Amino acid sequence: MLLHGFSVALSGLNVFLVFIGVFLGTIIGMLPGIGPINAIAILFPIVLQFELTPASALIFFAGIFYGSQYGNSISSILLNVPGTSSAAVTCIDGNPLAKQGRAGSALAMSAVASFSGGVLSIFLLVLFAPLLSKLAIDFGPAEYFVLMVCAFTALTSFSHGSFIKAVFSAILGLAIATVGIDELSFGGMRRFTFGVEELGDGIDFIVVVIGVFAISEVFLFLSDMSSGAVQKVAPLKSVLLSLKELKDSVAGILRSCVTGFLVGVLPGAGATIASFLAYNTEKKMAGDKGNFGKGDLRGVAAPESANNSSAVGSFIPLLVLGVPGSETTAVMLAALITLGVTPGPTMLTDQPDMFWGVAASMFIGNMVLIVLNLPLVKLLAKILLVPRWILMPLIAILSIVGVYVLNGSEFDLLLMLIFGVIGFIMRKTDFPLAPLILGLVLGGLIEVNFRRALTYSYGEFSTFYDSPITIGLWLITLFSLVAPFAIRKLKNRSQ
């Protein structure tokens, strides 16, 4: 099966896409303000324009995603500024190393750890995904509905910050998804369009994503701006590692890879939690012998291995169950839906090309990345010198171009701006954005499956809890609701 995947991934176009994807991803990961989510949203119109197959599109997006995990570490180590939150842990030991003049070793270690974490987790993906998909064959609309509810609860209860805020954010996303013509009703009922013609087709997820992430990022930068702040890039000499340094880190890389993968599979947890967990484990295991916090290479290896393997792990819920667990995979799912893929638990059996192609392309992508990151890292690091006053305006222009070319509508620009302001306020007041995006993307599916299930059962609500699968899923939902509270209680008691 994997061989078949390689035959998909090795076609000329797909190799090209992997290459471009990981290259762009590395740069995007390095730069602040433009994460993989923005990149995927802005590039989506181009993917549509070239009529890529769903498999090729996903290969491209996946490349951007895990490529950005590599790029992240470069800015963490050299600037002490993580490109995204998942690389924040890499700063702890990465930047002290750079200050000691060992930036090269830190970068080399991060590249090696990212690579090993990435490749090992692909093996885990190939191993576990088909097993999981066997469980998912008997899914009807009712089961799929409950599965999505389950994903939501897990996401909201595991996301950091206030639980109520996360719930509010998720439901707001679901509500935005109800705008437009209702597909199921007879004749197509218009809902919440307030007489505005342009809202008839609903609100495009790209418009919301770019507004809420990219435009609000520009606003956030402005709101925290103070004049005269100049950033220093640590000097970079040779990018080399000694054999001993490698040997010391191997065990940590392996452990962190498994941790990262498992955390990645969970909805809501993602790369940030994975890298924190991995770092803390290694720190505890090293004990007094470690130099953690002051510049230990193992402190770079652990989070880098973990965040790459969690990126791979997060593809399991997406590809096997058709339910994304993070904002990035949610945007990917929305893109796949637009490209005509029916998401759901049969995706792996219906679209074997996609799953195996993506898995195989990840091997290729990681090869490209290690080549990019070891010899070329000095060149790439130059990109960090791009000043903010050029970068942020460029992000603004890219966003408006991306939104405009999607439908060629000025109204979308207005919507994007509104969502930019909403996103800015939400981020300022600590409302998590991931549930909003998940709600927006899954909103249509949830409603369709909910109503379809009720239609099949002639309006009987018992259809949602009378099969063993639904009961099992409800139990998992309950568990994910209770678990974070229980863990907090236990922690408090032990202290």
Add this chain to the structure above:
Amino acid sequence: MLILSIAFCISALSLDADFDPVNEKFYPFVLSVLLILSSIALFIFPSDHSTTWPNARNLQKIALTATAILIYGFVLQQLGFIISASILMAICMWVFEAKQKWIAPVSIASTIGFYVVFDRLLGLNLPAGLLNTLIQ
């Protein structure tokens, strides 16, 4: 926020349909009830997060950027992409405190760059506007 959720609930209820779970009215209604509940819950259990709002100067900058994007949307068709985006880019650069001498060349060059890549190479249409005869 509570007001917003109640408004959503009322507009869900005013949808012209039978109140039947299978119909298009029930599901938004459930959502609106949940929204109201979570807004009330936020009032009862306020989170301990303290928000630092931007100072007046930065708030002005944000307002200026937002207005610039808004106006861009209105003039895009008439002026065309290159002119309106250059102006927008220039405003953004000014807001981000770019050096004066860089603003004009960088904003014009980058906009033309975007136009060539998106319109010409990728075939995604961007309005030509005033420069129509010049660049077609």
